[in-house]
Amino acid sequence: MTKLSVNINKIATLRNSRGGDVPNVVQFAKDVQRFGAEGVTIHPRPDERHIRYQDARDLKPEVYTEYNIEGNPIKSFLDLVISIKPTQVTLVPDAVDAITSNAGWDIIKHKDFLIDVIQEFKQNGIRTSIFVDPVLKQIEGAKATGTDRIELYTEAYAHQYGLGNTEGVKPYVECAELAIDLGLGINAGHDLSLDNIAFFKKNVPGVQEVSIGHALIAESLYLGVENVIQMYLNKLKAKS
Numbered sequence: 001m002t003k004l005s006v007n008i009n010k011i012a013t014l015r016n017s018r019g020g021d022v023p024n025v026v027q028f029a030k031d032v033q034r035f036g037a038e039g040v041t042i043h044p045r046p047d048e049r050h051i052r053y054q055d056a057r058d059l060k061p062e063v064y065t066e067y068n069i070e071g072n073p074i075k076s077f078l079d080l081v082i083s084i085k086p087t088q089v090t091l092v093p094d095a096v097d098a099i100t101s102n103a104g105w106d107i108i109k110h111k112d113f114l115i116d117v118i119q120e121f122k123q124n125g126i127r128t129s130i131f132v133d134p135v136l137k138q139i140e141g142a143k144a145t146g147t148d149r150i151e152l153y154t155e156a157y158a159h160q161y162g163l164g165n166t167e168g169v170k171p172y173v174e175c176a177e178l179a180i181d182l183g184l185g186i187n188a189g190h191d192l193s194l195d196n197i198a199f200f201k202k203n204v205p206g207v208q209e210v211s212i213g214h215a216l217i218a219e220s221l222y223l224g225v226e227n228v229i230q231m232y233l234n235k236l237k238a239k240s
């Protein structure tokens with residue numbers, strides 16, 4: 001069974017665009033869980049341009065499914081996550097100025113750092129996952145860090161699938177098979193969507209969790225906009 005964790009960064013981006021508190025991030029997290037989401041993912045970045053560190057704290061008592069916090073384990077992130085103790089931390093090597101995550105770890109190069117950080121999170125009872133490109137030697141490297149899981153970076157799959165190239169799933173299948181052999185848990189995320197998720201799920205074995213944000217929010221706009229326009233029209237038709 002593959003769990004759906006909803007990434008709510010975009011809700012914070014929308015809120016921040018106007019200041020104020022609309023939409024309310026905590027309420028949104030409560031609602032997605034009520035609608036069946038099996039996890040909530042956030043990815044606070046140091047500039048707090050979308051999810052803020054305070055959001056991460058405010059969400060803690062309201063996330064009763066799996067709470068997954070993603071980010072680059074700089075000191076402030078490490079302190080934040082250890083103070084919150086979510087279900088899972090996903091380590092992502094994103095640069096401060098990256099628009100979004102754009103690469104997995106070079107685990108071979110950063111092995112010692114990752115071993116230390118993972119040990120610290122695990123000592124605090126937090127499950128760990130490492131964001132990784134679908135490259136076999138990186139999966140082997142992940143095993144050596146002591147991490148519980150990997151998160152396969154699915155941007156390349158999504159891009160290829162969008163071009164009609166279903167072969168793009170192959171490196172993910174191979175890496176998932178290796179991860180299973182090594183006893184690593186498997187998550188996946190980035191640019192997964194209603195269009196490409198079923199093929200990924202059908203072909204890649206053992207995926208325990210997908211975290212989806214950008215497409216899910218964009219799709220929700222389209223699937224909801226007709227209803228909302230009708231509601232406005234009905235209110236405007238009402239006699240004053």
Ligand SMILES: CC(=O)[C@@H](O)[C@H](O)COP(=O)(O)O
Nearest residue numbers: 009043070092100101189190
């Ligand atoms: C690791 C990953 O792929 C996600 O955490 C993603 O980067 C977060 O979403 P945003 O880039 O939309 O904040």
Ligand SMILES: NCC(=O)COP(=O)(O)O
Nearest residue numbers: 007189190191211213214
């Ligand atoms: N870990 C991936 C994630 O949380 C969401 O990525 P995206 O669906 O916003 O591309």
